[in-house]
Amino acid sequence: MLPSQQGGRLGVGFTLRRSYLLLLSLMVLLLTASGDAWAHAVAEGDKGYIQEIYGVHLMSFIYLGAKHMVTGYDHILFLLGVIFFLYRMQHIAIYVSLFAIGHSTTMLLGVYFDIGINSYVIDAIIGLSVVYKALDNLGAFQRWFGVQPNTKAATLIFGLFHGFGLSTKIIEYEISSNGLLANLLAFNLGVEIGQLLALGAILIVMGFWRRTGGFLRHAYTANVAMMCAGFMLVGYQLTGLFVS
Template sequence: MVMPGIDAALAHAVAEGDKGYIKEITGVNLLPFVYLGAKHMVTGYDHILFLFGVIFFLYRLKHIALYVSLFAIGHSTTMLLGVYFNVGINSYLIDAIIGLSVVYKALDNMGAYQRWLGFQPNTKAATLIFGLFHGFGLSTKILEYQISPDGLIPNLLAFNVGVELGQLTALGMILIVMGYWRRTASFWRHAYTANVWMLTAGFVLVGYQLTGYFVS
């Protein structure tokens, strides 16, 4: 048995205040669910790291829009279906897979697959597939809310709108920072190092979540 403090520290879980509020309300509550969706995405460091990796070497807005849309389609699909059909995955395991998505993208940006495999895996397909896993991470968090079935569909759609708004907010901040950085001479000198740090962060996330799974 794990001490509550340790379990809370290791889990990428729903804030207790938010969880208590959602348990108490019934019916259609669009704005609270929009807020919760946006909050989860903006504060979801694993989602933001993956998004950062996806757009790291993308310059044209149409390419950014394509990849971000594929990611959004993936996580929206599994989030909605996962909650509707009550399909939950152990939060530690799904968050470990999300950590692996960060590792995958960092290695992709470093050109590892071309060196190791002799070809480049389909980056669009990878973004969509990992988006599906990120969506299961979101659905698992929503199921932790134990929300009322009364008004479930509108509330769920509102949560998804919040997630997309949070994603756009995070994307906007990333693009602003990347826009300034790319104009400097240090970008290409430090791009590889930045992805090594992202790779390290991904492995730390995986280890963090697997530790939580085995000690919980």
């Protein structure tokens, strides 16, 4: 083997390990987040701000929405699962848009019409959405049941649940009705901005990883890790439900 060929293979191997470790590190960080993060809650400082404000505060709510999405481990894991095997930007745009439509609809309507769901139950369902997407990526439903669920419909439906997860928390913080609609729209805009930022980071990492020869070999392990993360989220929330 020529030195240049050997160096090329070593370079590819290093890139693979770096991308793979980065992805696994992201999952570990999400799983080792603080107790507040496990509860799908808004940070304590932001919670106090939401409870005290009065009137329209557009920029503040845009910031809060973006912050929530960028730090929202459950949303990021689900997005990772959704785009894991999507290579064309138009396909990514379709699925991310479906998730955004579902997420935005229930977040806005849930808060505006005061539709609350038990936070432990809704967050357990959100954890199940991560499990579902990992199993879908592994082809489990085709092997077990001989059918392939409609992936677009599933993305939209789980987007609705993700939106209810946030609306439930906002309702608990008793946001002021003065300027409510404008603030909610600003918050939702921030959520979409944060989603684009998180998606961009995921696509950069996935782009490096996909260009290596080991992507398909390690995709199974990555999705099993994602599934385990989802089950851990479900278990944590159900434990909270039974002991609360």
